[in-house]
Amino acid sequence: MVSETETSAIGNALVVLGAAGVVIPAFARFRISPVIGFILVGLLVGPSGLGALAADYPWLEHVTIASTEDIALFAEFGIILLLFSIGLELSFRRLWQLRKLVFGIGAAELFLGGAILGTAILLFRDQSAASAYGLGIALALSSTALVLPIAGTKSAVGRASFSMLLFEDLAIVPIIFVLGAFAPTATGDSAELLLTTLWQGAVVVAALAIGGWFLLPRIFAQAARAKDPELFLAASLLVVIVAALATAAVGLSPIVGALLAGLMIAETEYHEEVEAITAPFKGLALGVFLISVGMGLNLKTIAAQWPQLIAAVVGVVLAKAIVTAALLRFSGLVRRGTAAEVGLLMASPSETTLIVLATALQAQLISRSTAEFWQLVTAIGLTITPLLARIGHDVARRIEMRTGDVRTEETPEGRTVIVGFGRVGHTVAELLRQHGRPYIAVDADIDTVAAARRDGFSVRFADVARAGSLDKMGIEHAQAIVLTMDDPVQQLRMTRQLRRKYPALPIISRARDADHAGALYQAGANDAVPETLESSLQLAEAVLIDLGVAMGPVIASIHDVRAKMRHDIMTKGKLEQEPRIRRTRRHAAGEESL
Secondary structure (H helix, E strand, O other), rough: OOOHHHHHHHHHHHHHHHHHHHHHHHHHHHHHHOHHHHHHHHHOOOOOOHHHOOOOOOOHHHHOOOOOHHHHHHHHHHHHHHHHHHHHOOHHHHHHEEEEEEEHHHHHHHHHHHHHHHHHHHOOOOHHHHHHHHHHHHHHHHHHHHHHHHHHOOHHHHHHHHHHHHHHHHHHHHHEEEEHHHHOOOOOHHHHHHHHHHHHHHHHHHHHHHHHHHHHHHHHHHHHOOHHHHHHHHHHHHHHHHHHHHHOOOOOOOOHHHHHHHHHHOOOOOOHHHHHHHHHHHHHHHHHHHHHHHHHHOOEEEEEEEEHHHHHHHHHHHHHHHHHHHHHHHHHOOOOHHHHHHHOOOOOOOOOHHHHHHHHHHHOOEEEEEEHHHHHHHHHHHOHHHHHHHHHHHHHHHHHHOOOOOOOOOOOOOOEEEEEOOOOHHHHHHHHHHOOOOEEEEEHHHHHHHHHHHOOEEEEEOOOOOOOHHHHHHHHHOOEEEEOOHHHHHHHHHHHHHHHOOOOEEEEEOOOOOOOOOOOOOOOEEEEEEEHHHHHHHHHHHHHHHHOHHHHEEEEHHHHHHHHHHHHHHHHHHOOOOOOOOOOOOOOOOOOOO
């Protein structure tokens, strides 16, 4: 029989999945961030929303969640998957390039912002110095779970935001230990525990990095050879969970382990495939976290203390925005508009603020009522993060227009993308390389990829049959895409998808015959080349010449066959003009280009 606990867990899962199915498409239709939708759903189905009526209306128990603790594990796993996906987009080389932002601006933003907020709390909220500055540091933290999905990691705004957020994530453990050291019941062992955690953490991180360097390529190579998506997903989740548990075992945050796991996989050739496989789970798990934030909003407390809450939220947002923008601007590392946008984007408290508040409460540095007040401030701040991001974007544009300091993001060099690296793809890549044209090829066979890379070709592992795989290849900047795989159905499907998403992208595809070529043209291909045409014509030409037929009639016959093929493709593809089917002139035979 199913226990009451299992029934409750299944019911909570149904509520979350149902909310995701309604919120994401509804808010996407109106171009509103789903972040707000998930938080509002959490408020609606939580204990202070419809859950408060469950005692009078028992049927509401099936569409509400009684406590945030019921989904806390899923929410934490959502943050872990988010940090893992962020690590996949980075690399150790990029982290080294960002070191000034991470340990310079990141540290200054956290401690200066914490000092200013702590001083304000000390003056206006009747707290002890330890409590006030502990609250200040907690509120100075910014939301990794919300900021990075909005800003990304590749733009100037994303790089600056990520750098500061990374330092904050690394600083969580020292902050928690320092709060414990200031507790009234502290034993004096906190400093020793902190040092122990730091050296043990360093050992674990080094062990994970070294182990990952040797083991991950082999693990994912076996998964790639099996060509089983479930095995790839299982390997990815195994790496994330092991890294998160390893760092948590020595007192570090599990999100540090998740980020490290992503960084290690990012150094392999499988990172695009892993990112495409785990993306749906990350979005759903993040939705669970946001629902838990909404469930933490208590409407009665908000109604009773709304003036103080509004004042606190406005004060925190203004202080953090000014500090962050000023530090970035005076550092000279970013432009004015970027500094303003990052300042507003980072102005809200963080999900980790809730962790620090819980630690301060446990250490008896703050009262329960104080913790609940600042938890509400944090939840409200998280709710308005998308709004602050939009305001920051508009402010940045106005600054750029007024000062002429227009932001210019680096645009990746356009290149040709070759899908499939069999004999046809190999030939196309060889000719592009001979003419100095940049290209990138993808193939789903890891042995083919490994052999091609040994021969000096630029080839990556990716299964293009999986949604989202090609998006990781920079298709939006591609000069052209060449479909060379021997799968007519997949070629048609990809051609339709690419044409719908990238209307101006030149698409050249291998075709099986005239019927297939016509279908490809209808699907949106710019060129479709029947694979049997040239070999058939060359064989016929060789036979006729060996039989003594004059070159002139042979060329005329070949011309007629080409014309018929063009007409067939034009008819079957319903084209307004004849397709381009021709071959380069062969000087030895005196044949002209047709």
